Amino acid sequence: MYYLYILKCHDKTLYTGIAVNLEKRLEEHNSSKTGAKYTRPRRPVKLVYYKKFRNRSTATKAENKIKALSRIEKLKLIRTSPQPSP
Numbered sequence: 001m002y003y004l005y006i007l008k009c010h011d012k013t014l015y016t017g018i019a020v021n022l023e024k025r026l027e028e029h030n031s032s033k034t035g036a037k038y039t040r041p042r043r044p045v046k047l048v049y050y051k052k053f054r055n056r057s058t059a060t061k062a063e064n065k066i067k068a069l070s071r072i073e074k075l076k077l078i079r080t081s082p083q084p085s086p
Contacts, residue, residue, distance in 0.1 A: 001020070001052055001053070001054065002018055002019070002020060002052070002053045002054075002055065002056050002058075002059035003018065003019050003020070003022040003025075003050050003051070003052055003053070003059070004016070004017075004018050004050065004051045004053060004059050004062050004063050004066065005017055005018070005019065005022060005025070005026075005047060005049065005050040005051075006047075006048050006049040006050070006066070006074065006077075006078060007026075007029060007039065007045040007046065007047060007048065008045065008046045008048045009039060009042035009043075009045050010042050010043060010044055010045070011042050013042060014048075014071065014074055014075075015029075015036065015038055015039050015042075015045065016063055016066050016067050016074075017036065017063070018053075018056070018059045018060060018063050022047075022050060026045070026047055029043075029045045030043055030044050030045055031043075048078050049077065049078045049081055051081075
């Protein structure tokens with residue numbers, strides 16, 4: 001199982017990524033050197049959106065589509081998608 005996720009950084013920017021273990025990856029973004037270079041200086045980050053995928057290929061394709069969206073479109077996606085805790 002792969003997760004596509006969007007994080008809201010402390011500076012209000014958005015970061016999109018994929019992971020196999022979403023909880024572990026969120027912890028890495030917030031407290032580890034293995035967190036993304038982009039998010040390290042923007043801690044703490046908060047999970048605001050995620051979606052499950054069966055394989056890496058489909059998760060990566062969806063990630064690329066979301067990364068191509070404008071900030072306004074990403075915020076609309078986040079607002080209109082109910083998110084249970086991972």
